[in-house]
Amino acid sequence: MRLSGLITVLVCLVAAGCGTSAPTTEQVHADWVAKVNAAIKDPARAQRVAEQGGKLIDEEQSMVAALKAAADQLAELNTDYTATNTQFMAAYGDYESKRKAAQTRFTNGVFALRKEISAEEWQEITK
Numbered sequence: 096m097r098l099s100g101l102i103t104v105l106v107c108l109v110a111a112g113c114g115t116s117a118p119t120t121e122q123v124h125a126d127w128v129a130k131v132n133a134a135i136k137d138p139a140r141a142q143r144v145a146e147q148g149g150k151l152i153d154e155e156q157s158m159v160a161a162l163k164a165a166a167d168q169l170a171e172l173n174t175d176y177t178a179t180n181t182q183f184m185a186a187y188g189d190y191e192s193k194r195k196a197a198q199t200r201f202t203n204g205v206f207a208l209r210k211e212i213s214a215e216e217w218q219e220i221t222k
Contacts, residue, residue, distance in 0.1 A: 120156060124149050134219035140211060147208045154204060158197045165190035 118126075128145045135141035168186050172178040
């Protein structure tokens with residue numbers, strides 16, 4: 096299982112239902128738990144995987160929110176004729192440090208999840 100594969104699955108879970116409205120975080124979590132429970136027969140391990148996946152879903156949504164907040168802040172600075180390069184660089188630096196920390200947490204979560212799940216189980220969850 097690759098990081099890009101997990102990100103794709105999580106994005107697909109988050110985007111499931113597009114065309115009407117985006118699913119809520121609770122719906123994404125429920126879909127993840129249902130898929131995990133169907134694929135992993137050991138209840139204790141299924142619970143661990145479901146919890147780890149839930150943390151990854153939350154982390155991904157947090158990263159999206161941080162990106163939007165940074166884009167909004169930079170857009171606001173862009174409309175301020177008196178904004179300085181220092182202000183832009185400070186805003187970007189703040190965003191970048193938060194993004195790196197979130198990406199590290201996400202990557203660590205993926206590696207923890209990989210320890211709990213087999214390739215066959217992953218195939219079942221992502222189909």
